[in-house]
Amino acid sequence: MTDHDQISRRTAVTAVATTAALLPFGATATARAAEPAAAAPFQHGIASGDPLPDGVLLWTRVTPAADALPGSGKGPATEVSWQVAADKGFAKVVARGTATASAATDHTVKADVRGLVPATTYWFRFTALGVHSPVGRTRTAPAAGTAAANVRFGVVSCANWESGYFSPYRHLAARTDLDAVLHLGDYLYEYKTGEYPALKYVVRPHSPGHEIITLADYRIRHGVHKTDPDAQAMHATHPVIAMWDDHEFADNAWQGGAYNHTPGAEGDWAARMAAAKQAYFEWMPVRPSTAGTTYRRLQFGTLADLHLLDLRSFRDEQVPVGSGRADDPGRTLTGRAQLDWLKAGLERSAAAWRLVGTSVMISQVAFGSVPAHLLGPLAEVLGLPKEGLAINTDQWDGYTDDRRELLSHLSDRSIGNTVFLTGDIHMAWANDVPLKAATYPSQDPVATEFVVTSVTSDNLDDTLHVAPHTASLPAAAAIRAANRHVKWLDMDSHGYGVLDVTAERTQMDYFAVSDKADKNATSAHVRSYRTLSGTQRVERADGPVV
Known part of the structure; x- marks a missing residue:
């Protein structure tokens, strides 16, 4: 590639x-x-x-x-x-x-x-x-071999047109201190009007009104998103580094199909995926590889290498929760070629920091301790069946052999300062990434992970239709209690992150907008977490980088 x-x-x-x-x-x-x-x-x-x-x-x-x-x-x-x-x-x-x-x-x-x-x-x-x-x-990026003082990215994901206005884009456009904006996937959604969210909660209907399937459909939906004034402002002000997740195709997509694709009724999956990819490369400022994928590498002097993954084109189908197949070494999330490419790139990197854009969470997370009445709504936020939720098998948790191989590679070769940057889950997280969650914290983590919340896509409070930071508090507390490597979790806010990288540390500042249904929503700083060089651990920072 x-x-x-x-x-x-x-x-x-x-x-x-x-x-x-x-x-x-x-x-x-x-x-x-x-x-x-x-x-x-x-x-x-x-x-x-x-x-x-x-x-x-x-x-x-x-x-x-x-x-x-x-x-x-x-x-x-x-x-x-x-x-x-x-x-x-x-x-x-x-x-x-x-x-x-x-x-x-x-x-x-x-x-x-x-x-x-x-x-x-x-x-x-x-x-x-x-x-x-x-x-x-x-x-432009810093020159190879140049030790830039810092590099700073806006970070966003999950922008559902019908769920609200793209105010986070507007706030990023108003900043003059960013080198680029990193979009971690779900730039748009494939659903028909009123499917997600339900019709009575739609803030603005998208076009076409039916679920997008054909090349013309995907082109129309991309065109609608490019008329949004906040999206236009962001794109005109900063270079955007984009990668895709599932909704650029269909919910929980894999190489042979998707949870939201019915063979026969919705045609051939390969044709649908090819149409979605063609429209994506037409409408997004992205260089495609020769394989028609978005995995690629960008360098920012000696400060940071940015490795961007494609976790939809090569993965095997998600397995049912409780099937026991999540650990099957014959199943893959990345595909062999991409995993080898990533491992080699991380090992040969001479940069101070190795940043990895992964569209789904790599940290191990168990949800079984969440109160039973919240499991269904949480599964709905994650786009999973609602009959129960122990792990999210659409994430790396559903493909544990790939994760074990990658994290063991970091550990065995003493590859430090690796930070995973993630979207998808409509929540903000700050995590240590241990090789084995069960042994944490007795064993040192091998990386850290910053997860940004959605631009507009529904969070837990949206799904329950309750005030933010009320019903979610016991769920967040239960998740943190059962997953000690999770240092912070916000299940309700919408907004964006600003990632600032220096030789000494990498820091994510989390910002939330006041109301996703308000065209003129304001923005406020929520939390900041950082990873100091050589530690592979996240810690809370006093405030955002000025």
């Missing part, structure tokens, strides 16, 4: 595009982008992603005609030019080029720009049909 460590405002626009201006950089967090004009060619915003020391990937989607809607297959091929500049006014253009937007790629275009200066902020824009796009801001 293509491995990144091997690969050596405001602007004047024509009148038709003035209403498509994005949130100006440095604006207050309460400002919002204007709705795009119907005739504007850049209705879906602009984006950058996958920063390298010498380059970055640029993205946009052009609407060349009124009927050239996402998924329509309509509209003429259109030439699109792009520019990258060292200044907002584009007096110092450092790179330029052209691409063609056509129906074959749903009129999306990408430009893989190289020849840029490391650790540098740039501005970019596209031009089509005589109209300039809004101006975007992006940033």
